[in-house]
Amino acid sequence: EAGVAQSPRYKIIEKRQSVAFWCNPISGHATLYWYQQILGQGPKLLIQFQNNGVVDDSQLPKDRFSAERLKGVDSTLKIQPAKLEDSAVYLCASSPRGGAQGPGNTIYFGEGSWLTVV
């Protein structure tokens, strides 16, 4: 079974530029997550989709970050304009369905997209 796919793996941009990350979840997974992992910290949830609707975006900096999930499958996370503090790994993850983590509903993570803002 294919895992969560992300691209690009690495990106270096200058501050005030824009960047976009793409994610393809595991086939059939209804729930998709974007996490931000700053160096030395644990991952922090940015946004959660259930099919193509947003469930939780309370920690998404909406003045510069946006995300969409096209047709309930692939997702794109965009940052515009980027700041130095946005340097981080952006992890996409998916789980079979919404609702609580539990039996048969584990989150699976992609390898991440590493962003450096200079």
Added chain:
Amino acid sequence: AQSVTQLDSQVPVFEEAPVELRCNYSSSVSVYLFWYVQYPNQGLQLLLKYLSGSTLVKGINGFEAEFNKSQTSFHLRKPSVHISDTAEYFCAVSERGAQKLVFGQGTRLTINP
């Protein structure tokens, strides 16, 4: 709201020695608990999870963890580590009925030959 504290940011051990990575959580309701491992330049991989039942949970690669409700802890252990266990380990909690997974700060495990 739930929170997770990993008590050690770095743990150096010698190869074939036992190791314990400590994790405490805070929540006002029942929780599910998880340990993830992150190898260099890779994403997160689930090691093990506690959902219910036996408080001793066995995972992949010889790791196990014990849920202690009275101490609100979920420490990860391995009786004999290998060089290949060098990685960052994250403890995470999800409140039952909630969808969000909250992570600790991570513990970097370094294995010395």
